[in-house]
Amino acid sequence: MNLIFYQNCISPHQIPYIKQICNDKRVNEVYLIVPRADYDMRREMGWDSESLLKNTRIKIILRPSKEQIYHIQQNYIDNSVHLFSGIRADNYVFNWFKMSLKYNLVRGIISEAPFTYKIPLCLHYIRFLFQDLKYIPFIKYVFAIGDEATQYYLSISKKWRVIPFIYVTESKSPIQINKTTDDNKKTVNYVYIGSISDRKNVISIFRALRLLPNVNLKIDIIGEGNQKSKIQKYCIQKGISHLVNFRGVIPMNEINSLLCNYDILILPSKHDGWGAVINEAITSGLFVICSDKCGAKSLILNEKIGIIAKSTRSKEFFKVIAHSIDNINSIRMNKQYRIAWSQNISGEVIADFFINNIIYNKAIQIPWKND
Helix, strand or coil: EEEEEEECCCCCHHHHHHHCCCHCCCCCEEEEEEEECHHHHHCCCCCHHHHHHCCCCCEEEEECCCHHHHHHHHCCCCCCEEECCCCCCHHHHHHHHHHCCCCCCCEEEEEEECCCCCCCCHHHHHHHHHHHHHHHHCEEEEEEEEEHHHHHHHHHCCCCCCEEECCCCCCCCCCCCCCEEEEEHCCCEEEEEEECCCCCCCCCHHHHCCCCCCCCCEEEEEEECCHHHHHEECCCCCCCHHHEEEEECCCCHHHHHHHHCCCCCEEECEEECCCHHHHHHHHCCEEEEEEECHHHHHHCCCCCCCCCCCCCHHHHHHHHHHHHHHCCCHHCCCHHHHHHHHHHHHHHHHHHHHHHHHHHCCCCCHHHHCC
């Protein structure tokens, strides 16, 4: 079997399982076709996606010509599956998808749920009805990233096979940092990683902290964004600036080693198609607090792993942060449980799940639903 992935960029959240697909004896060749290595905005945030391709058997085609696309589609028809990142989420990928309609190919899409931060879901349904309904007969598989995506694509049609799916991050051996001092035992250490923007709702963390009296905690904010100065001013005004450390941008390849400094990751987003930092946190043994608007809430299987805030309001985050402080001893005791459980979301496991869903026409056990 051959697998051809058409994606908008080299994604650090998909390369880990695609690399492992290359090692499966059932797979002959794996192509990754992208119009760009990465977006400038992501590079500014410390991403280095090209480095992930070292020592892999993925055949990368960067900025292909139309002739290259036609050549691939003409020569990989039998025993091949062509997988597109959504239908029209990226203009390049959409054009390659339309080019593929000339051939009798097996196609799939890999897609998050619609972006509902500013556009209500009902409008997405209407747009799909008028623009994309005609493409359903040409798509066999939908790998739906997150529960909302699964529900959305199941509700649209029964003609394609919707498969629950997730993003994956690199599994690395975390660098253990000595945290045995009395001060570190008493202080609850939180971290937020991402852009400091309205969509990410970072301000809600500090509005919640203002409600917590005499707490012994620290929170590091890793990232930059247009709301940083606003939040810094808020912290000064409310007398909580001593609780926070703004660390700026840290390169992607350094995040894993830093995570061992913390007890809890917090991700309060108003909308996050996934939120792959949750994968990274669990893999490093952190407890996770996230909003119910994060796609990666699918990984919060039980309260040993984390808590899902029922809204993005600061009062809700006050409750879950207070709960985590009250239960910090059990949270720390369950660190090794989280690290062991994270094998369920490793590149190797997700690659096997991906291939099995293509080969076998039946429901496959979802690994991240294993307790």
